[in-house]
Amino acid sequence: MADNEGYDVVWTDRARLNLAKMEAYKVNPNQVFRKTKTILSKNPRQAAYDLLDSEDNSHPEFIGYYWTLIHNIIIIYDVFDERDKVLVDASFFANTAWAHYVFWNIEPEDWKDLEKW
DSSP states (O other): OOSTTOOEEEEOHHHHHHHHGGGGGTOOHHHHHHHHHHHHTSOTTTTOSEEOOTTOTTSGGGTTOEEEEETTEEEEEEEEGGGTEEEEEEEEESSSHHHHHHHHOOOOSSTHHHHTO
16 A cells, blocks of 8 residues: 555445335444445455355355455455455345355355345
């Protein structure tokens, strides 16, 4: 990092639009947005729960991306050190059978729950 200001956290349109839909799950999108900027602007790699790899094949476009959990929202992001930027490329509600299976390897009681995602 070039200075003490940290990383600039930028959200893609699709990540922001998906985050806005989280109000249906009683999530405050503005709080998640602000908290993400605060947390990921400093040491974004340390904030990660894990790195998505080829085994997480539900979204192959995110292989090599980091993910973390903020206010029950899974945040998918990449870090660009040379530009001091963090790109938030996706967001998902964490309390679903799909998220439990993909991110925590918890098999659902009913596999039909995964079909809707």
